[in-house]
Structures are given as structure tokens and as C-alpha cells.
Amino acid sequence: MADMTTGDLMVDGNALAGLLAELFGADVTLVPAKCAACGEVNMMGGLHAYVQAPGSVLRCPICHAVMMRIVQTDRATRIEMRGIAYFRFERSSG
Amino acid sequence: MARPLDWQLATVAGVHDETDTVRSFSLTLPNWGGHRPGQHVDLRLTAEDGYSVERSYSIASEPERAPEVDITVERIPDGEVSPFLHDVVVPGDRVELRGPIGGYFVWDAAQPGPLLLVGGGSGVVPLMAMIRHRARVGAMNPTRLLLSSRGADEIIYREELDRMSATQDGFEVVHTLTRERPAGWNGYSRRIDEAMLSEVLEPLGREARVYICGPTALVESAANALVRIGLAPSQIRTERFGPTGS
Numbered sequence: 001m002a003d004m005t006t007g008d009l010m011v012d013g014n015a016l017a018g019l020l021a022e023l024f025g026a027d028v029t030l031v032p033a034k035c036a037a038c039g040e041v042n043m044m045g046g047l048h049a050y051v052q053a054p055g056s057v058l059r060c061p062i063c064h065a066v067m068m069r070i071v072q073t074d075r076a077t078r079i080e081m082r083g084i085a086y087f088r089f090e091r092s093s094g
Numbered sequence: 095m096a097r098p099l100d101w102q103l104a105t106v107a108g109v110h111d112e113t114d115t116v117r118s119f120s121l122t123l124p125n126w127g128g129h130r131p132g133q134h135v136d137l138r139l140t141a142e143d144g145y146s147v148e149r150s151y152s153i154a155s156e157p158e159r160a161p162e163v164d165i166t167v168e169r170i171p172d173g174e175v176s177p178f179l180h181d182v183v184v185p186g187d188r189v190e191l192r193g194p195i196g197g198y199f200v201w202d203a204a205q206p207g208p209l210l211l212v213g214g215g216s217g218v219v220p221l222m223a224m225i226r227h228r229a230r231v232g233a234m235n236p237t238r239l240l241l242s243s244r245g246a247d248e249i250i251y252r253e254e255l256d257r258m259s260a261t262q263d264g265f266e267v268v269h270t271l272t273r274e275r276p277a278g279w280n281g282y283s284r285r286i287d288e289a290m291l292s293e294v295l296e297p298l299g300r301e302a303r304v305y306i307c308g309p310t311a312l313v314e315s316a317a318n319a320l321v322r323i324g325l326a327p328s329q330i331r332t333e334r335f336g337p338t339g340s
Contacts, residue, residue: 008310008337015150015334017196018136021099029198045198046332 013047013058019070020044023079034085037065041088096125098193101138106187107162112250116216117180118154118166121189126161129153131223132200132305132333135165135193139175149175152220152307152333153194156227157202166250168216199333201305203233208298211239212286212316214308217335218250221307225265229258239267240294242286242312245274268294286312288319300324307333 013020017029029045040062047067048059055071060083067083096102104121111117133153140146155164169180183189201209201224209228211221218241228237243249249269259267270282270290282290295302304320306313313334320330 007314010310011334011336012198012332014196014198017134017198018099018148018150018192021195027098027195027197029196043198045196052336 009050009052011049011051012045013043013049014045015051016049016056016058016070017045019056019072023070023077028087032088033067034088035060035063035065035067036083036085038063039085044087095127096123096192098127098195100125101190101192102126103188104163104191106183106185106189108185109183112166113248115169115248116166116250117169118164119179119183120155121163121165121191123161123163123191126163127194128160129157129163129194130197130200130202131156131227132220133194133196133223134220135163135191136195137165137175138190138192139178140190147174150195152223154219154222154226156223156230158227158230166216166219166222199305199307199331201303203228203231203235205303206233206235208302209235209237210295210298210302210304211237212241212291212304212306212308213239214242214286214312215244215248216250217306217308217312217333219307220333221305222251224305225255225258228265229261229263232263234264236298237265238294238298239265240270240286240291241267242270242272242308244272246271246276246279286316286319288322291316291319292323295320295323302329304330305333306330308335310334310336 014029020028031044032041033044034041048061050057058068060067068081071078102125104123107122108120134150136148136150138148151165154166167176167179170176213221255267258265272285275283306316313332317330317332
């Protein structure tokens, strides 16, 4: 583990699917999100995720800017997402 | 039927050793809502003092096996959950889990066309759900699994993969061994690299859908190599496990 870098800790947004579904009420791994820093649109499941810290961080896979931070304590969940310009949720027809 | 985020009690129906450090657990879930190949479950252990810990495990079995679901777990020596599963859990025990979770790393037979699966070590697990599903429903789409393992004894699902590979239904497994090779080994003998991916991809063509799962370094390297070969990032889905256990 001596030569481990931060990069080795990275997983995919898909790894946070359970937590994200708790927060959004549905699976959002296929929901496109636009990076507020570079403008690239990627599915939530394809963002880069760092889950080893006390909180979880989602970064843009293109420019690596922080898009979302989630911190959970015993009493509350705090979500910061000023790095996301928008989400695009499909409306189910019918 | 339980919703994916409801915790439910699963009963361990069977335990099966895949390798010295990897074990599969068959779980019976009376309220299972069904899954798609590639999805995972969250498993929760709670101690008597209320301390609880959660881990995600890929589902190894095909959806057609419901209400039974297999997970395959590598024993991480200093882990909190996997040693408990390996050393303590026996058939008849119950564990708490929820799922299926994650729609991103999913393939099923409704998506036709050539398929390239790339796995490193226990990264083969969600790919196995896809392969088993494919065989179960009789799909014939050209499919190749490139599986990197440290040694022949550490190849997870080896017999089943080799058996399925021999059935002429369009599925083929290609092994590479990175550390120890048995005498007479004629497969690849190095880490996955661009030249290897190019050779394995060749019969499938550049339109193939790609799923890569394994330690983060392997996934990064394979995904980048495939983009250099000419595949579009949108053709490639990844599931990174984080650092390797070793």
C-alpha cells in the first residue's frame, strides 16, 4: 500500500448508488449531470467518486472539479452541489 | 415485494469456495424484486452495541435465479465485513441487505451486439452475472471476457468459464496471468495492456460495448487503452473497486 496514490482510491459514482437513491428517492446513476466548471455532461454513475473520507465526493471525470459532496452524521445528511450546473431527469410518459 | 432501498433479511442457503480467498454465498430473498446483470447489493452488519457497517457486493448470479441471489466475496485480511462473511457465516444464517442497486453498470440480452468484458480478479463478479444471464436466455451475441488473475489457482469461476467458453454459443474467455503461470501455460502472461486489448477486441470489432471491472488502476489503464484504440468513451462502462487488497 506504500505506493498508493489518491487516484487508486477513486471509484465510480455507481458505487454511491445506494446513498444517492436514499437522497433522491430513485436510482440516479443514469441521470446526466452537467459540470459547473467545464460544462461536460456525464451520467451520475460515471462520475469519479471518492468514498474513503468521512464524506463522499463526486468529481467530474473530465476536469476533476468537485461536483458534489455528501456528509452524513448521526443527525443529518448535508449535500453540497454547487459544482453541478444541472441534472436532467427524464419524465416518464403516461 | 421489497423496494430496492428497503433492508431485508436474506437467508444463507449455500456457501461455495471459488478460490483460497474467494467464497460465494447463495442468499434466499423472499421479497426480492429482481435485478439486472451488473447490479450490486448493499450488505449491512450490525453489532450488539448498535455499531453497523455497510459494504457493496456485486451480484454474481443471473436474474433468472431469483429469489436466490449469489454474491462472491474476496476475503480482505484487515476488512471489517469480508472476514466475518468468510469465517463466521454458515448456511442458515441471516444477513441484512438491500438492492438491487445501481443502474449504470448493467448489461442484459435486450442490448444486442458484440460485447467485450474486461475483469481484474474479483472484478469478474458482476461480469459473471452478465455471462450467466446471456447463457441462460440463449443469447448468441459475440462476447469475450478478458480476465486478469494473479495465478491459475486464483481464477474465480475458472471451471464454469472454461465450460461456457467451449459451448460455441459465441462466448469466449481469454485469461491472462500476471504473477504465476503453471507449466505449459499458453495464455497471456502479463498485465492487461493496449496490445492485448487490441487482439482480444479484434474479432468483436470497434462497435463493441465494453464493461470493465476491477481494481481502479487496472480499470483506468484498460479504459484509456480502449479509447486510444479508437472506442468512444460512451461505449465503455466502468466499475472501479478502489485499491487492490494486496
